[in-house]
Amino acid sequence: MSEMISIQNVSKWYGEFQVLTDCTTSVAKGEVVVVCGPSGSGKSTLIKCVNALEPFQKGEIIVNGTSVGNPKTNLPKLRSQVGMVFQHFELFPHLTITENLAIAQIKVLGRGRDEAEAKGLALLERVGLKAHAHKHPGQLSGGQQQRVAIARALAMDPICMLFDEPTSALDPEMINEVLDVMTELAQEGMTMMCVTHEMGFARRVADRVIFMDRGHIVEDCHKDAFFGSPRSERAQQFLSKILQH
Amino acid sequence: MNYNWDWNIFFKSTGIGDEIYLDWFISGLGWTIALALAAWAIALVIGGLLGVMRTLPNKWLSGLATAYVELFRNVPLLVQLFIWYFVVPDYLPEQTQVWFKQELNPMVSAYISVTLCLGLFTAARVCEQVRTGIQALPKGQANAAMAVGFTLPQVYRHVLLPQAFRVVIPPLTSEFLNVFKNSSVASLIGLMELLAQAKQTAEFSANIFEAFTLATLIYFTLNMSIMKFMGWVEKRVRIPGLMVEGGK
Ligand SMILES: Nc1ncnc2c1ncn2[C@@H]1O[C@H](COP(=O)(O)OP(=O)(O)OP(=O)(O)O)[C@@H](O)[C@H]1O
Ligand SMILES: [Mg+2]
Numbered sequence: 001m002s003e004m005i006s007i008q009n010v011s012k013w014y015g016e017f018q019v020l021t022d023c024t025t026s027v028a029k030g031e032v033v034v035v036c037g038p039s040g041s042g043k044s045t046l047i048k049c050v051n052a053l054e055p056f057q058k059g060e061i062i063v064n065g066t067s068v069g070n071p072k073t074n075l076p077k078l079r080s081q082v083g084m085v086f087q088h089f090e091l092f093p094h095l096t097i098t099e100n101l102a103i104a105q106i107k108v109l110g111r112g113r114d115e116a117e118a119k120g121l122a123l124l125e126r127v128g129l130k131a132h133a134h135k136h137p138g139q140l141s142g143g144q145q146q147r148v149a150i151a152r153a154l155a156m157d158p159i160c161m162l163f164d165e166p167t168s169a170l171d172p173e174m175i176n177e178v179l180d181v182m183t184e185l186a187q188e189g190m191t192m193m194c195v196t197h198e199m200g201f202a203r204r205v206a207d208r209v210i211f212m213d214r215g216h217i218v219e220d221c222h223k224d225a226f227f228g229s230p231r232s233e234r235a236q237q238f239l240s241k242i243l244q245h
Numbered sequence: 246m247n248y249n250w251d252w253n254i255f256f257k258s259t260g261i262g263d264e265i266y267l268d269w270f271i272s273g274l275g276w277t278i279a280l281a282l283a284a285w286a287i288a289l290v291i292g293g294l295l296g297v298m299r300t301l302p303n304k305w306l307s308g309l310a311t312a313y314v315e316l317f318r319n320v321p322l323l324v325q326l327f328i329w330y331f332v333v334p335d336y337l338p339e340q341t342q343v344w345f346k347q348e349l350n351p352m353v354s355a356y357i358s359v360t361l362c363l364g365l366f367t368a369a370r371v372c373e374q375v376r377t378g379i380q381a382l383p384k385g386q387a388n389a390a391m392a393v394g395f396t397l398p399q400v401y402r403h404v405l406l407p408q409a410f411r412v413v414i415p416p417l418t419s420e421f422l423n424v425f426k427n428s429s430v431a432s433l434i435g436l437m438e439l440l441a442q443a444k445q446t447a448e449f450s451a452n453i454f455e456a457f458t459l460a461t462l463i464y465f466t467l468n469m470s471i472m473k474f475m476g477w478v479e480k481r482v483r484i485p486g487l488m489v490e491g492g493k
Contacts, residue, residue, distance in 0.1 A: 090383070136486045
């Protein structure tokens with residue numbers, strides 16, 4: 001398998017504070033990788049480095065052959081190819097759902113409005129929200145907003161998708177509707193890097209699990225190995241805590 | 246107190262040509278409105294730009310905007326006015342100087358000075374409102390906008406500014422009202438705007454109370470109309486499902 005995302009010896013500091021220490025891993029095309037770990041361990045930071053929402057000081061990240069840290073890289077173009085879904089949805093509240101789905105297609109990819117809206121509508125139907133096309137994000141529930149956010153990312157025909165705790169701001173009854181969409185995506189072969197604590201999802205859908213602690217990648221292995229016998233004590237503690245809930 | 250109220254004074258002749266006092270007020274109101282609108286246009290454009298600059302990652306641009314704000318906010322308005330009217334013209338090129346000081350109608354040169362002064366003064370205040378409005382947005386919005394591939398100008402144009410604009414309507418409304426109130430400093434350099442006309446009426450007719458009552462009423466009506474209008478604008482652009490309370 002060829003590599004979609006390659007992270008090599010990445011370190012990052014906020015001033016004196018080191019958030020990431022020598023992180024190395026990769027995501028192959030079509031692979032689904034779940035990133036987990038305690039709060040503050042640097043999961044969000046790592047995933048944001050992948051599409052250059054955060055700069056890093058050391059190491060290299062290569063996405064589909066393009067070096068993210070290279071100052072000559074056209075970052076907006078790179079980001080337009082990498083879909084990202086956030087914990088708090090971050091739909092554009094002043095635009096309708098239709099406009100949310102169309103605007104980047106039009107302004108970034110140069111698609112015509114009709115084409116963009118048709119594509120948006122098709123994706124909306126796919127996540128089961130076609131009837132809400134005319135509404136504004138504030139008029140939808142959290143789970144609905146997150147499904148729209150996934151559709152917004154898909155509208156750009158991304159080569160891979162990044163998820164940063166997509167379900168942790170949701171009420172429990174809404175978590176599954178979002179996980180279902182993600183599961184479907186994974187089954188279609190989308191390359192995905194997901195920060196999530198949904199271990200059921202990881203067990204069912206992931207190929208690999210990465211465990212982070214205090215800025216280090218502590219475990220990086222096949223999901224069966226991770227759930228079967230995590231080697232590090234920290235990962236064992238983390239798992240036993242999270243599986244209790 | 247033995248004061249002879251006479252509300253008919255406004256329809257009496259001023260003794261100059263065939264003008265009545267009301268004509269003075271109308272002309273004064275005209276200058277006040279012309280002054281406030283032009284100054285407000287300057288303040289919005291420059292203040293908006295500076296406000297955006299203060300939120301940019303570039304240290305030089307944001308530093309420049311900060312310096313502007315510090316300068317224009319910390320020098321009293323009257324001092325600024327005297328600088329624009331008495332000092333700045335002396336540093337204009339020879340020909341422009343002659344034109345400004347001698348050929349131009351003195352009312353017009355005063356108008357230009359006050360407009361610039363008030364516009365640039367208010368720009369500093371508008372800048373701060375715009376900056377606060379942008380910074381009040383959730384940080385994830387800028388990230389989400391960049392994540393779909395927008396360039397920095399597009400992030401501002403399509404995501405940050407349309408939202409910030411709605412947030413800053415109430416504070417900008419009160420800045421706009423301040424422009425009207427502050428426009429009365431123009432009377433100090435001889436521009437016959439509303440306050441100056443009221444003063445002149447009081448002096449000519451000795452009906453001091455009527456003159457200032459009318460001026461007060463006019464300022465009050467202006468302010469109320471602007472507030473009503475801006476309240477209407479705010480309602481029109483309100484985002485469905487959001488800002489139900491009409492943010493303060
Ligand atoms: N802008 C910043 N400036 C300074 N420190 C930061 C900044 N952003 C994050 N940090 C710190 O970096 C560390 C890693 O943060 P990060 O958000 O990546 O953690 P996380 O693993 O995603 O945690 P969570 O599960 O709470 O989302 C934390 O200790 C955090 O306090
Ligand atoms: Mg996080």
